[in-house]
Amino acid sequence: MSVTRRSFLLSAAAGAAAWPDVSRLASAADAAPAKIKYIDIHTHLGAFYFGQELTAELLVKFMDEHDVEKSCVLPLVSPESAPVAQPVTNALAAFKAFPDRIIPFCVVDPRAVTAPGQRTGHVAGVKGIVDILKRYQDAGCRGLGEHKTGLFFDAPQQMFLYEACDTVGLPILFHLDDIRNPDSPGLPRLENVLKAFPKLPLIGHAAGFWASICGDATIEDFGRYPPVPKPVLSGGALDRLMAKYPNLYGDLSEPGGEKAIARDPKFGREFIIRNANQLLFGTDVLMPGQKIPQFDLLASLNLPAEVQYKIYRGNAIKLLKLNGK
Numbered sequence: 001m002s003v004t005r006r007s008f009l010l011s012a013a014a015g016a017a018a019w020p021d022v023s024r025l026a027s028a029a030d031a032a033p034a035k036i037k038y039i040d041i042h043t044h045l046g047a048f049y050f051g052q053e054l055t056a057e058l059l060v061k062f063m064d065e066h067d068v069e070k071s072c073v074l075p076l077v078s079p080e081s082a083p084v085a086q087p088v089t090n091a092l093a094a095f096k097a098f099p100d101r102i103i104p105f106c107v108v109d110p111r112a113v114t115a116p117g118q119r120t121g122h123v124a125g126v127k128g129i130v131d132i133l134k135r136y137q138d139a140g141c142r143g144l145g146e147h148k149t150g151l152f153f154d155a156p157q158q159m160f161l162y163e164a165c166d167t168v169g170l171p172i173l174f175h176l177d178d179i180r181n182p183d184s185p186g187l188p189r190l191e192n193v194l195k196a197f198p199k200l201p202l203i204g205h206a207a208g209f210w211a212s213i214c215g216d217a218t219i220e221d222f223g224r225y226p227p228v229p230k231p232v233l234s235g236g237a238l239d240r241l242m243a244k245y246p247n248l249y250g251d252l253s254e255p256g257g258e259k260a261i262a263r264d265p266k267f268g269r270e271f272i273i274r275n276a277n278q279l280l281f282g283t284d285v286l287m288p289g290q291k292i293p294q295f296d297l298l299a300s301l302n303l304p305a306e307v308q309y310k311i312y313r314g315n316a317i318k319l320l321k322l323n324g325k
């Protein structure tokens with residue numbers, strides 16, 4: 001106990017009659033758990049929007065301001081994924097500059113492998129992708145993503161990429177909507193992949209993935225965000241698939257993750273508690289000054305401490321095999 005704290009308690013005891021609540025305040029402070037530091041599963045470095053470049057230095061500043069201990073930096077290389085590509089080398093450079101704060105991810109566009117029936121190009125099938133992924137792993141990459149292509153979620157070339165990630169043990173963080181890695185309501189294509197690779201962690205995000213929290217999601221919902229509030233109908237594909245496939249995870253970043261919970265906070269809170277082992281905190285921060293409503297939203301749900309720990313950082317530590325607790 002510090003001298004200041006001891007004298008505070010002594011004077012509090014002396015003045016207890018006049019100020020009876022002080023001792024209760026002091027014991028409440030003693031009992032308050034330490035604030036859980038976040039691990040952010042989803043950030044991007046570069047200028048996603050022209051003139052709005054997020055550098056590694058600015059990202060770390062943002063992390064310091066918001067109690068984020070570590071952030072995953074996700075490259076974007078597929079033509080459908082960003083106006084200007086964000087190469088893997090940038091994520092690795094950020095990791096080199098801030099090894100304790102940045103967790104680099106890698107990406108390979110599955111079209112690097114030719115479609116079945118075509119002659120082989122520069123990357124020879126699954127083996128060719130495995131060779132590339134191993135080099136990225138040696139350089140420090142802990143996951144593959146953001147996986148965001150114009151191919152159907154379970155297209156043959158996508159299956160080669162999933163098999164390669166399964167082989168080397170890299171979890172995949174994917175975007176799913178009506179045009180990027182598209183699927184239909186009920187997520188049958190995602191289920192094909194979950195079934196084919198039961199040991200491969202698949203972390204979903206974006207409008208189509210999160211629209212599937214709701215039992216009546218339409219293909220139009222896959223390309224837009226829901227209004228807030230809007231009640232969630234139970235029986236959604238996410239609850240069904242998360243119960244059936246422990247390798248399916250949800251990334252709570254960007255408006256998709258935020259609005260899925262905010263549209264119906266009662267359902268959202270119960271959904272988070274039910275699926276606490278399979279949800280990950282994320283921001284999708286990609287430019288300076290971006291407002292991230294997830295911080296206040298998650299705090300407002302008053303989640304049980306162990307659920308908070310799991311989604312704020314515990315699940316990420318396990319999934320990405322990080323040091324620390």
Ligand SMILES: [Zn+2]
Pocket residue numbers: 146148174175205206
């Ligand atoms: Zn995305």
